[in-house]
Amino acid sequence: MKLLLAFVLTFWISLILQADVQEVGKANINSILIFSSQKGLNSGIYHFKNRGISLEIYHLPIRYDFPSKSAWNYYIKGDLSFSRVSVSQHTLQPYESVIAYGTSIDTYxxxxxxxxxYIFGHGFSASIGGEILYSRSAVKLGEANVQNTVKNLFGNDFNTNLTYEFEASLNYMDVFNEYKIYADFEYKLYETKTNFSLGELDGFRSESSVMSFSTGFETPSIFDFGTNYLTFEGRVYEYFLNGTVVNTTGVDRYTTMSGTMYLYVPNQYDYIERFFVEVSSAQSESIEGYNIGVGFSMKF
Structure with a gap:
């Protein structure tokens, strides 16, 4: 009888820990795109203060706008990313079960x-689009004070995920005294379907969304050398999150400030307009994050 009770208790603890890791996994899949920069090759680290979770990101977003002589303009986009979610302290999930220190989830x-x-004119434009993302996640559990009852629920196996992203934006850009002035509104919705290897947890869906408002400026040339020149861009973003990512990270709103240095090379390359380096910081009561990115913009 005691042996049976021990087995039932062990199995019950295992399922609780699996559910917790599943919740963190849901957020990890979407957080790569929600919290990282969309400008160029970038790397960032984010600490979710209310959950004891850290997120490390390496992300390469790609976008190409097809040349067009009309108000309509088509674009293609892609993403290549790696992230690691780590439990930086024993953390309590909303339904009061613990994920152990040392647990990590790697996602590709x-x-x-x-x-x-569509370009309306007078500086206004709007976009609508979508993306399908394939990802693989591997989970490694830390010690959880159950005397090694469960060391690694998923071993080294990878779980496959499929995410559908919908995006819409309204953008404004004007020039005032040689300064470019920006204002943008964006909305993105992510739905993820995941296949876990254990029957009790086979296939979950999660939804996360993010709405953002941003404003900023880009200076005229601040330094010239030949036909090349440098400019500086400053931006402030306000993000509002909803869905699974909020439940897991404890973040529903945060502010990002970014500074970008552009090197324009108008006569050196046929298809490259400028190179850039971007540094940004995300802050709120629930999150502290830093990101640095490099890349280039194409000209048409």
């Missing part, structure tokens, strides 16, 4: 999508 993502942009 590749995505392809596209959309359409």
């Amino acid at each position: 993502i590749g995505g392809l999508g596209g959309g359409i942009r």
